[in-house]
Amino acid sequence: MSKLGAAPTLDDVAKMAGVSTATVSRCLNSPDRVVKATRERVQSAVDALGYTPNFAAQVMAAKRTFTIGAIIPTMENAIFARGLQAFQEELHQHGYTLLVSSSAYKPDIEEEQIRTLAARGADGLLLIGHDRDPKIYEFLNRRNIPTLVAWSFTPDAPVPSIGFDNRAAMCALANRVIAMGHTRLGMISGVSAGNDRARLRIEGVKDAARQNGLDVSDLTIIETPYEIECGAQAFSQLMGQASHPTAILCGNDVLAVGALRRAQEIGLRVPKDVSITGFDDIELARIVSPALTTVHVPHREMGRKAALQLIEMVEKQVTDQGEQLDTSIIEGQSLGPPVGI
């Protein structure tokens, strides 16, 4: 018997069952290669000892971890929660474990975490968005770690992606806003540096402006971290302008909720006095009143498909193109026609 406080090992089980460690290992990993009587003897030794395989040792010997790493920008709000949950569930179905960490939208932290996950032997990696130092892609490539990007689909990026067209989605929403009669648009965007989703959503608004003959230079865009309070501040800033916008497109629902709250605080009626739109369609968007008009993103589907594709990449060593998912516009009550001028 091993020392107290130390976990029982394969060896302990083997001794107790009167077989070799190889047999115990086989009982656990490919039971059909072991005759029933032995298997049962081993099983009861396992139970008696409360044996659990040592993960590190398994990894060393088998060179597989059945672990997938995911690095998301934040856990503080719900943007990634639903998609990640679905991702996790699908992984679990296939016998994989998910390791999550969040980078707080900081590129250097993300890089450190990618290295950590690599060191921990992640069989594959899920990252959010494409924008990052090319050296990271080199590293991943050299290490031969299958990597998939989610929340943003771009066909010819260094790694395949599964997501949606942020630019087109935001453009569609902006077109809807303009079709309502708005000509003075404002935008509260997330910080676009190193964030392709934010960058593309800005482009989408600009596309719509151009398509409708609006002057793009009239469009005021404020970039700010994805936090409710920041959305509120940006809203004040936009509305403080001499000729303030009649509709404000927000880079995501969190910012939109901040803007909405501030609007109500300063006595503006939404959408009567000002329209506000979001992006993502997180639960929050439907809870506030008026409910947000926003872009629905198929989070669960994205998470599930990302898991399936990543597993395929890991197991088959193939790399396909990825997949583009559709978004749709959710009609809330936060968008209406402009009143007066």
Add this chain to the structure above:
Amino acid sequence: MSKLGAAPTLDDVAKMAGVSTATVSRCLNSPDRVVKATRERVQSAVDALGYTPNFAAQVMAAKRTFTIGAIIPTMENAIFARGLQAFQEELHQHGYTLLVSSSAYKPDIEEEQIRTLAARGADGLLLIGHDRDPKIYEFLNRRNIPTLVAWSFTPDAPVPSIGFDNRAAMCALANRVIAMGHTRLGMISGVSAGNDRARLRIEGVKDAARQNGLDVSDLTIIETPYEIECGAQAFSQLMGQASHPTAILCGNDVLAVGALRRAQEIGLRVPKDVSITGFDDIELARIVSPALTTVHVPHREMGRKAALQLIEMVEKQVTDQGEQLDTSIIEGQSLGPPVGI
């Protein structure tokens, strides 16, 4: 040089730098035990090769992972997010990595995850609440894995805890409600089986009722999962009763938001027609209107202190009692005096 696609090893670095693997290891782990010239030579080999230590091998050899595991009931809503974030930050400060998984409030999943984390060599574990199969505590004890419970403080439990007195906190809130003049109380609680927080909060409401001479058997309590929609349904159910409550205490803010939304959907004004209270003081509580009257829990402080204490348990092999934190009542606009009968 090792095979392509394989990570460089200590050996590769050692060869390139012309030293032994022991020296390379020391360079990385206790640089002061190596003379400067050597250290620099090794460092450049490390850089040139893009070497990252293999985590599994480190764990096997050193028997330490510098990893702390945490199992929380859910990531779907924000209840644990802030506390966990603080926990993580503090761990990071001390060189530890956090491994999180969520059990979806299912005891068997939690047990499996505890075993998984143990197999992965977690140096310590953070669990939420005390209620679980005693066998789990035996297992943890046998394996000698320092464990701390958060979100609920109970002095004489199997493992130390850092949290607050759920019962007293809820009792204080209920007293406040009763002091407003409410006599017909309803409660929408989380599922109390295997959840001491939920159970104690129910007790807290009962305590307050008794203290004020109300008939406890009049108190209708509905148990339902912690989801917005469930809160909404429970609200309908409570208000459908012949003599419905004038104030509804919810087991947490998520349920309260569901109740609030349903109230508004069916045209009840809060707090004029019915008062609603929450628990936890998550961001959501302040966003809805009217803002919730709720119990503030010092999430960040709890997370931070949990990290510090757990690290101490891991490093010093000591086990102190834990700590009780204070809660306070946040005055929102969802609680008011009852109107009419």
Add this chain to the structure above:
DNA sequence: AGTAGATATGTAAGCGCTTGCATTTTTGAT
């Protein structure tokens, strides 16, 4: 009964790292 072929089990070589101990080199006091 005898034997080829299949099936079950054992043997032992690593996987990449840390670390106690042995050895070599440096240091500094004589």
Add this chain to the structure above:
DNA sequence: ATCAAAAATGCAAGCGCTTACATATCTACT
């Protein structure tokens, strides 16, 4: 210069597991 003590480095034994290969045992025929 000399030598003991201190500092730097090397050697090699594991850590607990998987798995290729070797060996033993069992089938089902002739």
